[in-house]
Amino acid sequence: MINITLVAGARPNFMKIAPIVHAIQKAKKEGKPLDFRLVHTGQHYDKKMSGDFFEQLNIPEPHANLGGGGGTQAEQTAAIMVAFEREVMENRPTLVIVVGDVTSTLACSIAAKKLGIDVAHVEGGIRSGDLSMPEEINRMVTDSITDHFFTTSEIANSNLRKAGVPEARIHFVGNTMIDTLMAQLPKFKKPEGEIFEALTPGNYFVMTMHRPANVDQEHSLKAMIDAILEGTGGLPIIFPVHPRTAKNLQNIGITAENLLMTDPLGYLEFNYLVKNSKGVITDSGGVTEEASVMNVPCVTLRDNTERAETIHLGTNELVGTDPGKLKPYLDKIMKGEWKQYQGIPLWDGKTSERIVSKIVEAYL
Incomplete structure (x- = not known):
């Protein structure tokens, strides 16, 4: 046995x-x-x-x-x-x-x-x-x-x-994460709540940010959020926020009508939002895998990645942590000129x- x-x-x-x-x-x-x-x-x-x-x-x-x-x-x-x-x-x-x-x-x-x-x-x-x-x-x-x-x-x-x-x-x-994604795809569901009701497919962004390099320094966090707000043309940005990040955002006084901060979401709800979004802005490795397979534009706010196949064959681009480099990538998404998923073997x-x-x- x-x-x-x-x-x-x-x-x-x-x-x-x-x-x-x-x-x-x-x-x-x-x-x-x-x-x-x-x-x-x-x-x-x-x-x-x-x-x-x-x-x-x-x-x-x-x-x-x-x-x-x-x-x-x-x-x-x-x-x-x-x-x-x-x-x-x-x-x-x-x-x-x-x-x-x-x-x-x-x-x-x-x-x-x-x-x-x-x-x-x-x-x-x-x-x-x-x-x-x-x-x-x-x-x-x-x-x-x-x-x-x-x-x-x-x-x-x-x-x-x-x-x-x-x-x-x-x-x-x-990739076993993709096994789960494919098995759960038919069960994806729109999150409940007023802010989600107003969303239309392809007309909002999803953002996740949790890495210390991005969220622990209030000055750089403010600069990054400002660059994201500037580059997304006023479209809604759904941002499920970790409590620590929420505290830092409160301290720097970030407020924008289209920045919609929510509690962390369940798997089925979060991936529903990703699948139907215009694009994803993240510093997570796993999200880049899921976004790629669902053929959703993805920008990664990191200087390196352990999932390089999502860049070579997926829909992910490594932007780095400098807010000044973000705009050209967001412009591409806004114009509908993003690369397509090529298929990652197995x-x-x-x-x-x-x-x-x-x-x-x-x-x-």
């Missing part, structure tokens, strides 16, 4: 895990000897993580919640390692699957490997080259001890080869089935 422990540390991780759960359940029904245990490390407390959330994704609630949230990076890493070590000693798996690049990805990989348990990294090999990002350190350390790499792109494969990873351990399978909604096939091949 192949027993798999699936690790998620934050709400977006469950979007990457959900299709793997479905693929395991399907293989099990077909008579393959495998089972799973879903572990939430509790890294991020999220009030939206209700039964409805798991129902929407069509997965069971986690078998365990380790409650590893809060504290500094080191405190959080240590708390998750201690709790996860106990979890896998009590429920020893054949394989631990970690996803993405959060603190839990790193902490659970280390705890598993020290107990002699194999680790598979979904989204292995992606790199931004920016060591000021905690996520980059998480990726690098996790990949240094991973047994099986499930990769999203040829760029990730190349990164791993350069690091000396043997070809047999690199499995180019695609981002086809079948990634998780390929992952489970590779696991069965490796362990049976």
